[in-house]
Amino acid sequence: MVHILYIEDEKEIGNWVKEELIEKGYKVTWLLSGEGVEKYLSMADIVILDVMLPGLDGFSIGKRIKNEYQKLPILMLSARTAVEDKIEGLGFADDYVTKPFHPKELIARVEVLLRRFNKKDQIIELQHLTIDPQDFQIVNRETREEILLTGKQYAIFQYLFRHANQILTKEQIYESVWEEVYIENDKTLMVHIRYLREKLEKDPANPTIIETIRGIGYRLKE
Amino acid sequence: MKFFRSLLAKYMLIIITALFLFQFIIFLTATLLFNTGMAKERNENFMPTVIEDKWHEQASNLENDQKKINDFFARWKEQYPDSSMFWINEKGTLQLQLDLEENVPSNWTATTTARFIKERYDSDPFTVIAFVGKEEKEGFVVFEIPRDKLNKEFYEEYGDLLLGIGVIILILFIAISFLFFRSIQKRLIYVQEAMEIRDTDHLPVQIDVKKQDEIGQLELTFNKMVDELKKSKRREQEEEQLRRKLIANLSHDLRTPLTKLQANLSILQNEDQTEVGRQIIQVMEDSIQSVDGLMDNLISYTLLTASKYKYSPEKVDMIRFLRTSLASWYPLFEQEQFEVDIQLDSVKIGEWYVDPLWMERILDNLFQNVLRHAKSGRYIGVRIDTTSTYEVIVMTDHGKGMKHDSDEKGAGIGLSIVDVMIRGLDLEWELASTENGTTIQIKKHI
Numbered sequence: 001m002v003h004i005l006y007i008e009d010e011k012e013i014g015n016w017v018k019e020e021l022i023e024k025g026y027k028v029t030w031l032l033s034g035e036g037v038e039k040y041l042s043m044a045d046i047v048i049l050d051v052m053l054p055g056l057d058g059f060s061i062g063k064r065i066k067n068e069y070q071k072l073p074i075l076m077l078s079a080r081t082a083v084e085d086k087i088e089g090l091g092f093a094d095d096y097v098t099k100p101f102h103p104k105e106l107i108a109r110v111e112v113l114l115r116r117f118n119k120k121d122q123i124i125e126l127q128h129l130t131i132d133p134q135d136f137q138i139v140n141r142e143t144r145e146e147i148l149l150t151g152k153q154y155a156i157f158q159y160l161f162r163h164a165n166q167i168l169t170k171e172q173i174y175e176s177v178w179e180e181v182y183i184e185n186d187k188t189l190m191v192h193i194r195y196l197r198e199k200l201e202k203d204p205a206n207p208t209i210i211e212t213i214r215g216i217g218y219r220l221k222e
Numbered sequence: 223m224k225f226f227r228s229l230l231a232k233y234m235l236i237i238i239t240a241l242f243l244f245q246f247i248i249f250l251t252a253t254l255l256f257n258t259g260m261a262k263e264r265n266e267n268f269m270p271t272v273i274e275d276k277w278h279e280q281a282s283n284l285e286n287d288q289k290k291i292n293d294f295f296a297r298w299k300e301q302y303p304d305s306s307m308f309w310i311n312e313k314g315t316l317q318l319q320l321d322l323e324e325n326v327p328s329n330w331t332a333t334t335t336a337r338f339i340k341e342r343y344d345s346d347p348f349t350v351i352a353f354v355g356k357e358e359k360e361g362f363v364v365f366e367i368p369r370d371k372l373n374k375e376f377y378e379e380y381g382d383l384l385l386g387i388g389v390i391i392l393i394l395f396i397a398i399s400f401l402f403f404r405s406i407q408k409r410l411i412y413v414q415e416a417m418e419i420r421d422t423d424h425l426p427v428q429i430d431v432k433k434q435d436e437i438g439q440l441e442l443t444f445n446k447m448v449d450e451l452k453k454s455k456r457r458e459q460e461e462e463q464l465r466r467k468l469i470a471n472l473s474h475d476l477r478t479p480l481t482k483l484q485a486n487l488s489i490l491q492n493e494d495q496t497e498v499g500r501q502i503i504q505v506m507e508d509s510i511q512s513v514d515g516l517m518d519n520l521i522s523y524t525l526l527t528a529s530k531y532k533y534s535p536e537k538v539d540m541i542r543f544l545r546t547s548l549a550s551w552y553p554l555f556e557q558e559q560f561e562v563d564i565q566l567d568s569v570k571i572g573e574w575y576v577d578p579l580w581m582e583r584i585l586d587n588l589f590q591n592v593l594r595h596a597k598s599g600r601y602i603g604v605r606i607d608t609t610s611t612y613e614v615i616v617m618t619d620h621g622k623g624m625k626h627d628s629d630e631k632g633a634g635i636g637l638s639i640v641d642v643m644i645r646g647l648d649l650e651w652e653l654a655s656t657e658n659g660t661t662i663q664i665k666k667h668i
Contacts, residue, residue, distance in 0.1 A: 013478070013482060013485055016486075016489060019489075020488065052474050080470045080473055081477070081517075082473065083579055084466060098514075099478065100480040100510050100514055101481070102488075102507070167549040169542070169546055169549050171542050171546075185567060214562075215563075216545050216548050216552060
């Protein structure tokens with residue numbers, strides 16, 4: 001079960017967010033300030049952190065946490081919307097959500113972070129495929145055959161999978177997988193996606209797993 | 223400042239010293255030479271003036287007597303071995319001569335005499351002509367002696383030396399003046415260079431004041447100015463800090479109740495609701511979002527118009543930038559069932575020199591506007607284009623146009639921010655709105 005450490009001093013909001021998160025099946029530890037946060041860090045899968053807190057503020061707490069636990073995602077939740085605050089927050093945190101927010105939005109962002117940091121260990125079913133996030137084994141449930149990908153196909157799929165439901169631009173994917181600068185109108189990525197679809201999609205001509213977002217890039221739809 | 227510490231005083235001192243030194247050294251040298259050289263080694267009898275006076279005096283005591291004159295010549299010859307003498311008698315005849323080397327005419331007329339005087343005047347040998355006797359009727363005697371056998375006059379002897387000393391003192395004075403002004407120039411250049419050095423806060427640094435003269439005063443004043451600048455900068459930073467804190471607190475204090483409202487609405491939403499209830503909750507949620515957006519815009523607009531909005535431009539690849547921005551907006555358009563028509567591959571545009579945060583804000587406000595006010599068209603088109611003078615981002619929607627009253631108002635401030643920011647980024651924009659939709663063009667001059 002994913003364990004969320006939530007730090008918020010405003011009781012009404014804290015209670016509501018906690019309830020919403022518990023309802024979605026997360027285990028939640030809610031603290032009213034940063035005091036004693038160290039005890040819970042080793043158990044937490046993600047930290048949701050308010051900025052304006054009594055005592056040490058959220059930015060300072062967040063920086064401390066990130067120093068010790070680089071692989072622990074931090075989501076800042078703040079009523080401070082100034083550009084400077086966002087920049088400071090994103091200097092260490094992995095996402096910055098401003099208040100007021102819709103619970104759906106918060107949960108979607110939490111999910112994205114959990115996926116990105118590989119914090120979800122249960123096997124994921126993606127249409128006719130079963131994916132084990134630990135060893136990244138892909139099995140076609142209908143044929144019970146494992147789908148083997150080449151190095152680049154694997155890297156692309158893994159990147160899309162970690163950012164499932166997010167639209168990724170061609171530049172983002174290319175630069176993350178090839179680790180070099182994307183040159184406009186380069187067809188390499190398109191060709192690799194085509195081969196990837198031939199292996200993954202039931203009907204590669206009408207892809208339903210890797211969606212093309214015309215003019216922008218691609219999205220892996222869960 | 224004390225006068226004696228000033229550069230003016232220093233230079234006056236140099237000039238006065240030079241003048242006095244000049245006078246003093248010349249005087250000293252002259253006295254020294256006169257007292258040592260002249261008195262000791264020189265015989266007064268070899269002074270031209272002395273010879274002249276003596277010759278005249280003794281000649282005036284002579285008579286027209288050959289023997290006496292012969293004796294007179296002999297006496298003089300004894301004293302001046304290198305001299306020669308002759309006597310022209312009252313008739314103009316060469317009567318007597320002693321050691322004459324040149325040819326002297328035997329008969330003298332007025333012309334001969336005049337020519338002789340003219341020839342000998344101020345030349346070599348030194349010549350003295352004197353009448354015999356007191357009556358000036360008994361002819362004249364001439365005494366000649368090569369000038370090199372005579373004593374030179376003091377200024378003739380030592381004039382060059384004294385001139386040399388004078389010239390040396392003058393050169394020394396010029397050299398000292400030159401060094402003096404060069405040291406001033408060097409210090410001025412140093413001050414200028416020091417004034418151009420910038421600290422980490424982009425302000426000038428203080429200069430090390432070494433002397434208390436005019437330049438030292440200038441440095442002190444400069445240091446005072448730097449100090450004032452630093453103070454003013456600090457004050458500005460404190461104000462900036464205060465302003466940021468105020469806005470952060472204001473933002474926090476306004477948004478917390480909104481979040482509570484949102485929280486309670488969400489809880490309410492989880493209860494069983496009638497259709498009307500659901501609609502009311504939806505309207506309230508939309509209102510929360512709308513107030514949130516307005517607050518954001520209001521703060522931004524206040525900052526922008528007070529030129530307090532952070533601006534740090536850089537080179538931005540516009541196609542990549544648009545694509546990233548669209549990637550974040552796409553799901554929202556998708557949710558509202560918009561047709562999203564993106565054409566960024568047709569032409570190539572260069573990098574734009576803009577602040578990415580400003581550009582992001584412009585695009586966000588424009589997309590937000592389309593989502594809020596052009597929902598009915600269910601279409602958003604984004605493409606890039608180039609003309610010979612412009613690179614253009616074109617945004618099209620099929621809404622009912624800007625003039626049409628949209629369900630949600632408040633577009634004014636959002637577009638005002640877009641306007642201020644676009645002008646701030648040195649870009650231009652055009653807005654064409656009809657009942658069939660709105661086209662916005664953001665243009666950059668090539």
